[in-house]
Amino acid sequence: MHAGTDRSQDSPRGPGRTGGEDRPVPADRAVPADRIGRIERLTDPAAIRDRIEELAFHAREDILTLVPHTELSAAYLAWIRPLALRCLRRGVAFRTVMLCETLEDPATAAYLREIERHGARVRLIPHATERLLACDSRAVALPLGGGPTVEHGALFTEEPAIVASVRALFERAWERATPLTPAPTPTENARLILAAMCSGAKDETAARGIGVSVRTYRRRIAHLMDHLNAGSRAQAALLARDRGWI
Numbered sequence: 001m002h003a004g005t006d007r008s009q010d011s012p013r014g015p016g017r018t019g020g021e022d023r024p025v026p027a028d029r030a031v032p033a034d035r036i037g038r039i040e041r042l043t044d045p046a047a048i049r050d051r052i053e054e055l056a057f058h059a060r061e062d063i064l065t066l067v068p069h070t071e072l073s074a075a076y077l078a079w080i081r082p083l084a085l086r087c088l089r090r091g092v093a094f095r096t097v098m099l100c101e102t103l104e105d106p107a108t109a110a111y112l113r114e115i116e117r118h119g120a121r122v123r124l125i126p127h128a129t130e131r132l133l134a135c136d137s138r139a140v141a142l143p144l145g146g147g148p149t150v151e152h153g154a155l156f157t158e159e160p161a162i163v164a165s166v167r168a169l170f171e172r173a174w175e176r177a178t179p180l181t182p183a184p185t186p187t188e189n190a191r192l193i194l195a196a197m198c199s200g201a202k203d204e205t206a207a208r209g210i211g212v213s214v215r216t217y218r219r220r221i222a223h224l225m226d227h228l229n230a231g232s233r234a235q236a237a238l239l240a241r242d243r244g245w246i
Helices: 045-058 072-089 100-104 106-117 159-175 188-198 204-211 214-228 234-240
Strands: 039-043 062-067 093-099 122-126 130-137 139-143 154-156
Touching: 039 045, 039 139, 045 072, 045 130, 045 139, 045 154, 062 159, 072 106, 072 159, 072 204, 093 100, 093 106, 093 159, 100 122, 106 122, 106 214, 122 159, 130 188, 139 159, 188 214, 204 214, 214 234
Parallel strands: 062 093, 093 122
Antiparallel strands: 039 154, 062 130, 130 139, 139 154
16 A cells, blocks of 8 residues: 655645545445456546555455655655554555665654554565555556656556566565564474464364463463464464464
């Protein structure tokens, strides 16, 4: 949702239009079937934000953003913050890669730490030129003509081959980036609990294997899930692997 936007985007969207929180998308809003396979070119900033809000509304699995800007404008942050938090509250996984210099801007750094506290996964990278947004494995947005901001326009598409390529580009950047907040080293006991949880064994068997009661085993799993900000055991396993814990 950050794709192609930086501090130059201070213009409002018009009277009474301050962002996604003010204008909820109707629940019955459907994605037209004829969008699949075609490229949609938008140059109006308000139309671009409308389209991004629509993509975020329909996201069910994840949202990925790669943003090669050192800071985000106050107007942009006022728009993107409620939109990102609403997606996180709905359980949509949110991953974003920003430049390391981002932390030098207090407002942008505060926003990144806030969404991280709510479950977003934020990583930093020294250098990047690509700008992108991906919603599920369904749709992507790219800057138009290499312009530095949304004022230069954006391309939206649901063409599967392009979506797959853009997501692969994000994953390459994600692998090179480092976490905004370094993960603490887990205890040996935590590693044993995670390994048992990922073994696929029943709780009774897993608990017996590490020498604790089922109640203690489940309590420790709940603690680890809370620490990882995971909504399920499967998500906890993925987050633990991502941090190199298992």
